[in-house]
Amino acid sequence: MVVPRFWRERRSRYSLIGTRCPVCGTVYFPPRSVCPKCGRKSVGKMEEVQLSGKGKVYSYTIVHQNVIGYKYQKPYVMAIIETPEGPKLTGQIVDVEPEKVHIGMPVHAVFRRIAEDGKAGIIQYGYKFIPDEE
Amino acid sequence: MVGIVTYGSYIPIYRIKTAEIARMWGDKPEHPEKGLGLFAKSVPAYDEDAATIAVEALRNALRRKNIPGDKIGAIFVGSESHPYAVKPTASLIAEVLGAYRAHAADLEFACKAGTAAMQNVYAMVKAGMIDYGVAIGTDTSQGQPGDALDYSASAGGTAYIIGKDEVIAEINHTVSFVTDTPDFWRREGQRYPSHGGRFTGEPAYFKHIMSTAKMLMEEAGTKPEDYDYVVFHQPNGKFPYRVGKRLGFKEEQIKPGLISPYIGNTYSGGTPTGLSTVLDIAKPEDRIIAVSFGSGAGSDAFDITVTDEMENFNRDAAPKVWDMINRAKYIDYATYLKFRRMIVEVD
Amino acid sequence: MRDVAVIGAGETKYGEHWEKSLRDLAVEAGLKALEDAGIGAEDIQAIFGGNMSAGSFVGQDHVGALISDFAGLAEHKVPAIRVESACASGAAALHSGYMAVASGLYDIVLVGGVEKMTDLPGDMVTDILAGAADREWEVFFGATFPALGAMMARRYMYEYGLTREQMALLPVIAHKHGAMNPDAHFQREVTVDQVLNAPMVADPLTIMNCSPVSDGGAAVVLASADIARKYTDSPIKISASVAANDYISLHARESLTKSPSTIEAGKKAYKMAKKEPKDIDLVEIHDAFSIIALIGIEDLGFAKKGEGIKLAEEGQLYYDGDLPYNVSGGLKAKGHPVGATGVGQVVEIVKQLRNEAGKRQVPNARVGLAHNVGGTMTSSIVHILEVM
The missing domain is CATH 3.40.47.10 (Thiolase/Chalcone synthase)
Structure with missing residues (x-):
C-alpha cells in the first residue's frame, strides 16, 4: 500500500496551493521550485499562493475507458480548467450531465474523494470541479 | 457571549424519490409520503463521503465569515459514517483549515454526534481554552436495502464555528440527557445498522427529546411560546410534529426547521442542518430551541438567541439550505446502489 | 561530427x-x-x-x-x-x-x-501508458492518455471548426496504407462511418482515432x-536527428492545438538537413491519436495551422499523393508497440528510399521524415533521411 506518495501532495490537493514567481509574477500550479520564464533568478524565491478554486472549462472530454481505480465512475468528465490566477489544471467535472459541459463553462473546485488504494488502503482526497450555479 | 460565529451546510445534489424506493420493494408509492412524511432523500455521489461533506459544509461557513486556521483551537467531527474506522476525520479537517494547533477529535453517537460536537466546542470556548472551535455534524448514513431505513438514510452535514466575538447566535443554555437504550445500533464489522422497529419511537426518540427539551426550558425559564422556531431531530417527516405537539409547540414553529421530508435523515447532520435552515431566515432577537436525538440513546438541547450581529453577517456568501434542497438531480434505484457502492467493489 | x-x-x-x-x-x-x-x-x-x-x-x-x-x-x-x-x-x-x-x-x-x-x-495497459503524462497532476485525477488527446482534439475543434468526420479521414488513410503492409497490425481498410461509429474511448475520440496496443x-x-x-x-543517410521537449502536462502549455517541441524539432531538423518541407517525399507522423497527427502535419510545416486536414480532404496524404503520409500504416494501422515505434518509422522510410516497399511504394522517394513523440507531444524527435 502506498502512503507517502499521496500524503506529501496533500496541501496542494486539498487547498490548491501553488507557487508564484516573485520576479515575473507568474503563478504556477502545481508548485514549482524554478520559474520556467525566469530560470535561475527565481531559484529559492518562489512563493506559496492559494488558488481561489474558480475557473472556466478550457477543454474537456468524456472518458469511457478508464485508468485503474475509475471503473465505476465512468463515463466521467475530465477537463482542463483555466483559473483567473493564471495556471490551468486538470480535474474531473462532477454533478453534471456530461452533454451539458462546454468550453467556457464557469466551474469551481469542490472537495471529493479522488481515488483509494483498494478496500483497505488510504483514501485520497482532492479537488474536482462542479458547474457554478446558473 | 458565546455562540455561533458562522455556519454552513452541504447537501449532495443527488436525490432519490421515496416512491422510487417503494417501487423496488413492492410498497405502495404513496406509502413513504403518507406513512413517514418523506418525499425524497439526498444521496452522496460516488466520490462523496462524510469527510467531503464536512469540508464542503465548513467551506460554506468560511465563505460567510473567514476564520483563519491558526485561530481555530478545536475541531470536533460528529458522524456515524466516518470514512475510516480508525483514522480521524477531524485531522483531515485540520489540514484543510491549516489549523495545526487545534484539539481535534471524532465523535460518534448515532444521530446526535453533531450536536455533541457543538456542545464540546461551546464548552471549550466558554472555559476560555480557545477563541474559536469547529463543530461539524456529517453523515452518509447507511440503510439496508429493503429495510424501513432505506427510505430515510441520507447524506448531508453542517459546520458551525463557535466563538465569543461577533456572535450571530448566542447559545444561552445547553443541556443533555442520556440513558442506555439500544433502539438502533451497528455492531463492529457490520455493514448496515439494525434497529428495534417501533421501540425506536416511544422509549427512545420521544422520551429523550421530551426530557431534554423540558430540562432546557426549565433551566432557561422559558415556555414553548417564547420561541420563534423549534428544531428537532428529524428521522422522518412525522416525528418532529408529533413530539413538538406533545411539548406544546405549534406547527409554524416546527415547519421552517424541518427538511427531512425533502432530503431524508442526515443523521449527525440532522439537527445541525435543521438549525442551519432556521438561521438562514432568522432575524435578530429570534429565539430558537434545537433538540437532537441520538440512538443508544441521548439528546442535546440548545437555547439560542439570534443577535444584532446577524445584520452584518453575509449569509448570501454561501448557498442556503433551501438553495441546496432545490438544486436536485433525481436518480433511479440502480444508480443509487452504484453511488452507495452496494453493487460495486473498489477496483 | x-x-x-x-x-x-x-x-x-x-x-x-x-x-x-x-x-x-x-x-x-x-x-x-x-x-x-x-x-x-x-x-x-x-x-x-x-x-x-x-x-x-x-x-x-x-x-x-x-x-x-x-x-x-x-x-x-x-x-x-x-x-x-x-x-x-x-x-x-x-x-x-x-x-x-x-x-x-x-x-x-x-x-x-x-x-x-x-x-x-486493458485497464492496466491504459494505466502504464498514462505514465507518459504527469502521474500526480493529470493521471491521479483520472486523466487517461486518450483523455488528454481528446482534450487536444476538443480544443482544436473549438478553435478551428474541425469536425469528427474530417478527423476520421486520417485513420482511413492510415488503414488504406496498412492494408498494403504485411508487417502491419491491422491490414484492412476502414471507412469514415466505421471510425465515427466505433466505441468511444474519450469523446470525441473513438477507438478508431486511437492507435492500438x-x-x-x-x-x-x-x-x-x-x-x-x-x-x-x-x-x-541520416541528414537530421533532432529532439526537443515541452512541459510534460498538457495543462501547463499555453495552447493545446500546437506542439512547440514538434515545431522546434522540425525547424532544427530542416536546417540540419538543409531541406524544406517541400523537399520531403514521404512522412511518418506520430498518429497515436488522429489529432496528434494533424497537429504534427501542421507544426512540421506541411500546412498552415487549422488547415492540415485539407491535405487529407484533397487526397494528398495517400502513398501516391503529394505528401505520402504514414505509408507504413502509421501507429494507427501498422501498430504502436511504443518503444519500437520510432525505430519502426525509420525502418519504413529506409525501405521506401531503397524502393523496397512493394505495393505501397512511394514513387521516386528520395527524402523521408520521421516524427515520433512522447507524451502529449511533450517530447518530439524528428529524423530526416535521404538517399546517399
Missing part, C-alpha cells in the same frame, strides 16, 4: 504476439537488421535500445542487458543501453545511436526498439557514412 548512415533495417510484424516474449521480439528485429546489413552481432560496437515500460508491462527492467545477452553478445562485452522517452523511446534510442556514431566514438551501432504490451489487461520490435544498424558502402549498395 561526421555523417551517419543506416546500413541495415528490420522489424517484426506488429500485432498480438501471444507466443513471443519481449526478448524474442527484440532479438528477432535485431537479427533481421543485422542480416540486412550483412553483418553479425559480433560486428557491432554498441546497442541503444528504445523501450518505454518493460518494467511495468512484463516486470523486466535492464532491457539493454537482456537484449544484448540474447542477441549473443554477452561474450563480446558490447555496451547496451536502454533509452526511454515514453512513446518516443524508439526515436530517442536512434538519436542516441546517431550521436554515438557521429561523434566518432563508435563506427557501427545497433539501434533497436521493442515493446511487449499485450500480456496485461501492439507487440513488436524494430531495429536499424548505423554506420559512419564513410564506411557505409562497404556493407550495402544503398545506404540511407
Whole structure:
C-alpha cells in the first residue's frame, strides 16, 4: 500500500496551493521550485499562493475507458480548467450531465474523494470541479 | 457571549424519490409520503463521503465569515459514517483549515454526534481554552436495502464555528440527557445498522427529546411560546410534529426547521442542518430551541438567541439550505446502489 | 561530427504476439537488421535500445542487458543501453545511436526498439501508458492518455471548426496504407462511418482515432557514412536527428492545438538537413491519436495551422499523393508497440528510399521524415533521411 506518495501532495490537493514567481509574477500550479520564464533568478524565491478554486472549462472530454481505480465512475468528465490566477489544471467535472459541459463553462473546485488504494488502503482526497450555479 | 460565529451546510445534489424506493420493494408509492412524511432523500455521489461533506459544509461557513486556521483551537467531527474506522476525520479537517494547533477529535453517537460536537466546542470556548472551535455534524448514513431505513438514510452535514466575538447566535443554555437504550445500533464489522422497529419511537426518540427539551426550558425559564422556531431531530417527516405537539409547540414553529421530508435523515447532520435552515431566515432577537436525538440513546438541547450581529453577517456568501434542497438531480434505484457502492467493489 | 548512415533495417510484424516474449521480439528485429546489413552481432560496437515500460508491462527492467545477452553478445562485452522517452523511446534510442556514431566514438551501432504490451489487461495497459503524462497532476485525477488527446482534439475543434468526420479521414488513410503492409497490425481498410461509429474511448475520440496496443520490435544498424558502402549498395543517410521537449502536462502549455517541441524539432531538423518541407517525399507522423497527427502535419510545416486536414480532404496524404503520409500504416494501422515505434518509422522510410516497399511504394522517394513523440507531444524527435 502506498502512503507517502499521496500524503506529501496533500496541501496542494486539498487547498490548491501553488507557487508564484516573485520576479515575473507568474503563478504556477502545481508548485514549482524554478520559474520556467525566469530560470535561475527565481531559484529559492518562489512563493506559496492559494488558488481561489474558480475557473472556466478550457477543454474537456468524456472518458469511457478508464485508468485503474475509475471503473465505476465512468463515463466521467475530465477537463482542463483555466483559473483567473493564471495556471490551468486538470480535474474531473462532477454533478453534471456530461452533454451539458462546454468550453467556457464557469466551474469551481469542490472537495471529493479522488481515488483509494483498494478496500483497505488510504483514501485520497482532492479537488474536482462542479458547474457554478446558473 | 458565546455562540455561533458562522455556519454552513452541504447537501449532495443527488436525490432519490421515496416512491422510487417503494417501487423496488413492492410498497405502495404513496406509502413513504403518507406513512413517514418523506418525499425524497439526498444521496452522496460516488466520490462523496462524510469527510467531503464536512469540508464542503465548513467551506460554506468560511465563505460567510473567514476564520483563519491558526485561530481555530478545536475541531470536533460528529458522524456515524466516518470514512475510516480508525483514522480521524477531524485531522483531515485540520489540514484543510491549516489549523495545526487545534484539539481535534471524532465523535460518534448515532444521530446526535453533531450536536455533541457543538456542545464540546461551546464548552471549550466558554472555559476560555480557545477563541474559536469547529463543530461539524456529517453523515452518509447507511440503510439496508429493503429495510424501513432505506427510505430515510441520507447524506448531508453542517459546520458551525463557535466563538465569543461577533456572535450571530448566542447559545444561552445547553443541556443533555442520556440513558442506555439500544433502539438502533451497528455492531463492529457490520455493514448496515439494525434497529428495534417501533421501540425506536416511544422509549427512545420521544422520551429523550421530551426530557431534554423540558430540562432546557426549565433551566432557561422559558415556555414553548417564547420561541420563534423549534428544531428537532428529524428521522422522518412525522416525528418532529408529533413530539413538538406533545411539548406544546405549534406547527409554524416546527415547519421552517424541518427538511427531512425533502432530503431524508442526515443523521449527525440532522439537527445541525435543521438549525442551519432556521438561521438562514432568522432575524435578530429570534429565539430558537434545537433538540437532537441520538440512538443508544441521548439528546442535546440548545437555547439560542439570534443577535444584532446577524445584520452584518453575509449569509448570501454561501448557498442556503433551501438553495441546496432545490438544486436536485433525481436518480433511479440502480444508480443509487452504484453511488452507495452496494453493487460495486473498489477496483 | 561526421555523417551517419543506416546500413541495415528490420522489424517484426506488429500485432498480438501471444507466443513471443519481449526478448524474442527484440532479438528477432535485431537479427533481421543485422542480416540486412550483412553483418553479425559480433560486428557491432554498441546497442541503444528504445523501450518505454518493460518494467511495468512484463516486470523486466535492464532491457539493454537482456537484449544484448540474447542477441549473443554477452561474450563480446558490447555496451547496451536502454533509452526511454515514453512513446518516443524508439526515436530517442536512434538519436542516441546517431550521436554515438557521429561523434566518432563508435563506427557501427545497433539501434533497436521493442515493446511487449499485450500480456496485461486493458485497464492496466491504459494505466502504464498514462505514465507518459504527469502521474500526480493529470493521471491521479483520472486523466487517461486518450483523455488528454481528446482534450487536444476538443480544443482544436473549438478553435478551428474541425469536425469528427474530417478527423476520421486520417485513420482511413492510415488503414488504406496498412492494408498494403504485411508487417502491419491491422491490414484492412476502414471507412469514415466505421471510425465515427466505433466505441468511444474519450469523446470525441473513438477507438478508431486511437492507435492500438501492439507487440513488436524494430531495429536499424548505423554506420559512419564513410564506411557505409562497404556493407550495402544503398545506404540511407541520416541528414537530421533532432529532439526537443515541452512541459510534460498538457495543462501547463499555453495552447493545446500546437506542439512547440514538434515545431522546434522540425525547424532544427530542416536546417540540419538543409531541406524544406517541400523537399520531403514521404512522412511518418506520430498518429497515436488522429489529432496528434494533424497537429504534427501542421507544426512540421506541411500546412498552415487549422488547415492540415485539407491535405487529407484533397487526397494528398495517400502513398501516391503529394505528401505520402504514414505509408507504413502509421501507429494507427501498422501498430504502436511504443518503444519500437520510432525505430519502426525509420525502418519504413529506409525501405521506401531503397524502393523496397512493394505495393505501397512511394514513387521516386528520395527524402523521408520521421516524427515520433512522447507524451502529449511533450517530447518530439524528428529524423530526416535521404538517399546517399
